[in-house]
Amino acid sequence: MVKRAGLFVALAALLAILWMPTPQGLPPAGQVMLAILALAVVVWMTEALDYAVSSVVIGALMIFLLAYAPDSAKPLAADMGTGAALGLALSGFSNSAVALVAAACFIAAAMTATGLDRRIALVVLSKVDADTNHIVLGAMVVGLLLSFVVPSTTARVACLVPIMMGFILAFKVDKRSRFAGLLVITAAQTASVWNIGIKTAAAQNMVAVGFIEKQFGTSISWTEWFIAGAPFSAFMSIAVYFIMTRMMKPEMKEIAGGRATIQLQLEAIGKMTLKEWKLLVIVLVLLGFWSTEKVLHNFDTSSTTIAAIALMLVPRLGVMDWKASQRGFPWGTVVLFAVGISVGTALLKTNAAGWLANLIVHNLGLQQASAFAILMLLSLFLIVIHLGFASATALASTMIPIIISVLTAVQTPGINVIGMTMLLQFVVSFGFILPVNAPQNMIAYSTDTFDARDFIRTGLVITLAAAVLLVIFALTYWPWMGYMSKAV
Structure with missing residues (x-):
């Protein structure tokens, strides 16, 4: 209805x-x-x-x-x-960011096909003791590590949640216990948090990068993004840990045999296969190329990722064939991403975004507003409007062209339009409040380990913590690094 x-x-x-x-x-x-x-x-x-x-x-x-x-x-x-x-x-389909998103889906498919993502998760969790809070911390560390090597939020959470559920069942913990809900919600929120700090962790980041490339003829390297966003994600991770373990305090302090149970699951999947080793080497080399872009070489993120996919698919040398790569491949996401960029590009080229931006700037009195005031006002707008979106990619496709136009229309001396666009893209990933605000949230909710109200009440506090951190970073670190304004 x-x-x-x-x-x-x-x-x-x-x-x-x-x-x-x-x-x-x-x-x-x-x-x-x-x-x-x-x-x-x-x-x-x-x-x-x-x-x-x-x-x-x-x-x-x-x-x-x-x-x-x-x-x-x-x-x-x-x-x-x-x-x-x-x-x-069709202009969005020619954007290099679309190629990167499609390539990211191939990497996620390779991780699933070889089982490397599951092995990484189990290895980390096998090192954690029986303390329930430490198990939660272990799950967060897994989420962080997978953010570097699995460039798809949905794929990361889809890998982690079944492991968490197996964990809960093996420990004979009640599926509807606070501990179960704590573990699953924390896994989803950690994925969202590290979408901010790692450029390749989420498709919505590629939307912003695509529009920046189209509008300004420049890009933001993986390392530049990481330097800007990773400290924020690190502090947010600490906040998520304390908020979740206090607001959904587990019924028990420790779970007997926790490490042994995970060790049994790890032994059940056997030793690392040749394909897993090859994929691990390819991904680590790719991560090296991402992190040294514009430092040791000039190969952009999209180009190196496409080369890595080529290696993954080459017979004998690679880790999967074309048929295996297509199992569950989210072509719908790629098409949505490309059309979203087409809409944004058309908004800019037809001057619709510019006209709308001038309306916003004049009505809100942003002409001479400080970079801090502009960032806070637009961030608040994005947080509120995100409540109505079930996809951060769709939100970014809709709002980033308008944000670029708003930032271009203001007359604030020295405002760093590219830097501010990146910071506002961070806010696009603030899908912490409702289960329907992100696919990873819905994957977590589908486990039936918690009620929607548990997600909402913890999500509101996490969003408040993110807003406080946003203010702190906007007054200190980001201006110091020159992301908000340039010297005039």
Whole structure:
């Protein structure tokens, strides 16, 4: 019922904006894109259509609605036509960030096919003693390590949650106990936290990088992102640990035989296979290339990742064949990602994002606001609007082009538009409050180890801690590093 209503509201919003008089300063093509943006936001917020289906529908609307709008770059020319509109609708597919997201999905598939992700998790957990808080800490360490080598949040949590559930069943712990809920919620929240600090940990980060590359002709290296975001993620991890272990205090202090049980699971999967060793070497070498980009070499993240995928798929040398790589491959995510970038690119090219940004800047009085005030206001907006989105990728696709335009429109001397866009992208990953705010949250919720209210009440406190850290970092570390403003 909600989905059907969402579809009607989305279509009504599309038609209302298309039929309204064109506002001053907004090109007709820009008005078309705002109408499509309104439909996309409603569809993504209500999940009226499957994400992959919605991306195809949005792409088709862009082609046929923009075809009858004058080209913004040539105001006196005839209508854009389907050829030019098609180019705009497919522009996201040519973005290097899309190649990186697709490649990241291959790495996740290779991890699952070889079982290396499961082995890494079990090895770390086998080193943890029987103290329940230490088990939680072990799960968080696994989440951190997998963030470096599995560039998919959903894949990381999908790997970790079954291990946690096996852990709970092996210990004969009640599935609905506080300990079980604590373990599973913490695994999901840790994944979200490290999406902030590691550029390749989540698809939504690639959205921001893609728009930055398109708009400014430059990129943010893996190391630059890590230096900016990892300290924030580290402090957030500490906050998550203390918040979760206090708010969902386990019924027992320790679980007898915990380490032995994990050791048995580790022995059951046997010694590392040749494929696991090869994948581990490839991933570690790839991580080395990521972290030394612009320092020891000029190969960008997308190029090195595609080369690694080629090695993984080469017969004999690689770790899987094409058929194995396609089992459960999320092509829908890749298409959504590409179309999301197409929408953002069209918003920028048709001046829809610029027009909307000027409206926001003037109405909120941001023309001369400080970088700190702008960051805080836009962060608050992103945290609130995220409550309506079930995908951070969709949120980033919708909001990052507008944020770039807002930052470009303000007259604050020396504001670092690229740095501020990156910091606001960090906030896009703040999907801590509702189980429906992120796929990893839904994977955790599907275990039936906790009630939604447990996730919400702990998530609200985690979000509050993130907001406090945001203020602290925005007043100290980030300005010191020059991410918010440049010397003028």
